[in-house]
Amino acid sequence: MTDRTDPTEPGGRGARRRDAAATRQAILDAAVAAFTRHGYDGVGVRDIARNAGVTAMLINRYFGSKERLFAEAVDVAFAPRTVISGTGADLPGATARALVTRTAPDAEELGPFLLLLRSAADPSAAAIMREAIARHAGRHLTEELSDGVGAELMLAVQAGVWLMRSVLGTTALVEEEPEELARRIGSLFQVLVDPASG
Amino acid sequence: MTDRTDPTEPGGRGARRRDAAATRQAILDAAVAAFTRHGYDGVGVRDIARNAGVTAMLINRYFGSKERLFAEAVDVAFAPRTVISGTGADLPGATARALVTRTAPDAEELGPFLLLLRSAADPSAAAIMREAIARHAGRHLTEELSDGVGAELMLAVQAGVWLMRSVLGTTALVEEEPEELARRIGSLFQVLVDPASG
DNA sequence: CTCCCATGTCTACGGTCGTAGACTTCTGTG
DNA sequence: CACAGAAGTCTACGACCGTAGACATGGGAG
Numbered sequence A, B: 001m002t003d004r005t006d007p008t009e010p011g012g013r014g015a016r017r018r019d020a021a022a023t024r025q026a027i028l029d030a031a032v033a034a035f036t037r038h039g040y041d042g043v044g045v046r047d048i049a050r051n052a053g054v055t056a057m058l059i060n061r062y063f064g065s066k067e068r069l070f071a072e073a074v075d076v077a078f079a080p081r082t083v084i085s086g087t088g089a090d091l092p093g094a095t096a097r098a099l100v101t102r103t104a105p106d107a108e109e110l111g112p113f114l115l116l117l118r119s120a121a122d123p124s125a126a127a128i129m130r131e132a133i134a135r136h137a138g139r140h141l142t143e144e145l146s147d148g149v150g151a152e153l154m155l156a157v158q159a160g161v162w163l164m165r166s167v168l169g170t171t172a173l174v175e176e177e178p179e180e181l182a183r184r185i186g187s188l189f190q191v192l193v194d195p196a197s198g
Numbered sequence C: 001c002t003c004c005c006a007t008g009t010c011t012a013c014g015g016t017c018g019t020a021g022a023c024t025t026c027t028g029t030g
Numbered sequence D: 001c002a003c004a005g006a007a008g009t010c011t012a013c014g015a016c017c018g019t020a021g022a023c024a025t026g027g028g029a030g
Helices: A020-042 A045-052 A056-063 A066-078 A088-102 A112-118 A123-135 A137-145 A148-168 A171-175 A178-193 B020-038 B045-052 B056-063 B066-078 B088-102 B112-118 B123-135 B137-145 B148-168 B171-175 B178-193
Strands: none
Touching: A020 A045, A020 A056, A020 A066, A020 A112, A045 A056, A045 A066, A056 A066, A066 A112, A066 A123, A088 A148, A088 A178, A112 A123, A112 A148, A123 A137, A123 B148, A137 A148, A148 A171, A148 A178, A148 B123, A148 B148, A148 B171, A148 B178, A171 B148, A178 B148, A178 B178, B020 B045, B020 B056, B020 B066, B020 B112, B045 B056, B045 B066, B056 B066, B066 B112, B066 B123, B088 B148, B088 B178, B112 B123, B112 B148, B123 B137, B137 B148, B148 B171, B148 B178
């Protein structure tokens, strides 16, 4: 009855027997989820460790500090190309529809924008995320739009919608029909992609 | 040499001799500034008390708890009509120009959007702010636009610009010419105010 | 089979947090 | 001038934070 040392129980994931790479990955996964849900300041290393099925000290052994773990988690969260959908003329509409779907009240989906919004209060976390944006999301958008200002304004609009709709849950944006909301946000993106149309 | 009990020294503001209303106001002012700069989680009641020239316990005597102090501070910050400028056809451009000015890199201006962004991580703080938006900012915008969704999208765009430009300081939005940036943001607002033009 | 080192845990420290209760000091009133 | 009550402070508690150092343990190489 060695209940406490059984790695299959606490973390929920399959048995992991002293595999450094897998443990490191489990910590990183737990960190991305926790930081996204509660922000940099709202999560303790003990919470992350518990969800990864290890003790808090192992985090510092593998990542050095909470801040460096956060930097790696941010890099993981921002690397995939989730900030734009579609290409060319289809980009504004497709990106708007994806945004509306992902910020639906019952979606409970994570993503880089939630991580961004919930960790923005801490200055060092903000600096880490600014660099991650420049390295990943901003670059994806810039090379598609060939317009840095338009790209960052598109990020700003998306972040704002995430904030109002998912983080705060303001009434009008939550209750509006998804198709109509996507249409209105899509027209915003259209103006950013093709400034002449505004 | 009663250096420690002199109220002119610690707080910086003029002598205040046992005036309950003035003390309460001083705490509230310090709370608005502190919450705006560092967010709900990033500020301790001792910090606020020190800036108001009192001790931390007085906060609980006057406001009951940190959370109730935050609720009052949010109400103060969101009450003034700072989320829109101008009226009618001038509204999009005037609001965009005001936004660009206030989010300038050297502005160091406070405002409800910074409070909103930096306190969004905490769920109870988010609930308080959602209600404050419905009560103040959202209402101002809705009665000007007679369109709840458009009003909240206008708030979303402004919050996003504040986030990228003031909180994160992303390069493109910081380095762009203010006039050109205001023009592009103004065209976004134009689409929201007059959906037919999109 | 044995030993060694990577892997992981335990205990603890100094610090900060929100806040409860007892205590002190000032000020307006009789 | 004395005094009651308002205004404000002091001390303390229990909880959590990030992290440092010593300790335990398992598993692959000889």
